[in-house]
Amino acid sequence: MTRADPAAELAVETSGLTKRFGAQTAVDAVDLAVPRGAVFGFLGPNGSGKTTTIRMLLGLLRATSGAAQVLGSPMPQALDAVLPRVGALVEGPAFSPFLTGEQNLRRFDAADRHSSPRTRQARVAAALDRVGLSHAAGKKAHAYSLGMKQRLGLANALLMPRELLVLDEPTNGLDPQGTREVRALIRSFAADGTTVFVSSHLLAEVEQLCTHVGVMSAGRLVAQGTLEGFRRSGGRGRVRVRTPDLPLARGVLADLGVQADAQGAASDLDQVSAAMPDDVEPEAIVRALVAAGVRVRGFEVVGASLEQRFVELTGEGFDVLA
Known part of the structure; x- marks a missing residue:
């Protein structure tokens, strides 16, 4: 920074x-x-x-x-x-x-x-x-x-x-x-x-x-x-897509050069997330998903959190008490 x-x-x-x-x-x-x-x-x-x-x-x-x-x-x-x-x-x-x-x-x-x-x-x-x-x-x-x-x-x-x-x-x-x-x-x-x-x-x-x-x-x-x-400074954040068509959604993301995360817990079975690349706009991802027939039930771009940046910089956890 x-x-x-x-x-x-x-x-x-x-x-x-x-x-x-x-x-x-x-x-x-x-x-x-x-x-x-x-x-x-x-x-x-x-x-x-x-x-x-x-x-x-x-x-x-x-x-x-x-x-x-x-x-x-x-x-x-x-x-x-x-x-x-x-x-x-x-x-x-x-x-x-x-x-x-x-x-x-x-x-x-x-x-x-x-x-x-x-x-x-x-x-x-x-x-x-x-x-x-x-x-x-x-x-x-x-x-x-x-x-x-x-x-x-x-x-x-x-x-x-x-x-x-x-x-x-x-x-x-x-x-x-x-x-x-x-x-x-x-x-x-x-x-x-x-x-x-x-x-x-x-x-x-x-x-x-x-x-x-x-x-x-x-x-x-x-x-x-x-x-x-x-x-x-932590990047553009992450994109999250909720859909019942996970394999198809992952394929679309891959075609756009967006590497999806590994599948998480059972609670994440209808969601795929990936780091937001610098050269792809969120609107382009949505258009590509819809064009490929992916049933998009939710789409969200989440910015990098302060806690995430702190851990990246110091290697230590942050006290998040309110």
């Missing part, structure tokens, strides 16, 4: 970004290109180097070699100028359990030397409202559900206007309702023009949220680009 258009304005860009811990290379020469305004899904199995990369982007960890730019400025050299424009939720939120949600946010805001005490109350209230926690502002944090804690972490990231949100596994450990809530919030951030960088190993999260993706495997970036381009 080709990388993003270098002429486009980038929110995040790295060149040869590498991190070694002794003899172990956790991140190996990563070249990221995250367009401004994108919802970028940073994918990979646990342990593939996603969080280490994020920590280097935020200046929490110094790279062994390579360079990183965030919002057009080098990191960590421009840390003080960049971080006030970036909201982050990395490795889960941590709050004082016996302070209320509002008190926790006020405490975090007071620790930010760029924040104004005069507008603190209004900004905390607005952040709580944005994530749907106004009703729980006075509740102690230890009484919050996991989903509420994740939303409180997002509220903390939104106390000041942000151009970039960096979210590391934002739906990790959430129940389906909590997952839907966080997804809805991320969509609303993107609708406001904020660039969102989402690290995840959940396929459903990426498919429902992201406009662009990058795939990590064993510390290396093995692919990146638009979500649609990522799907297309």
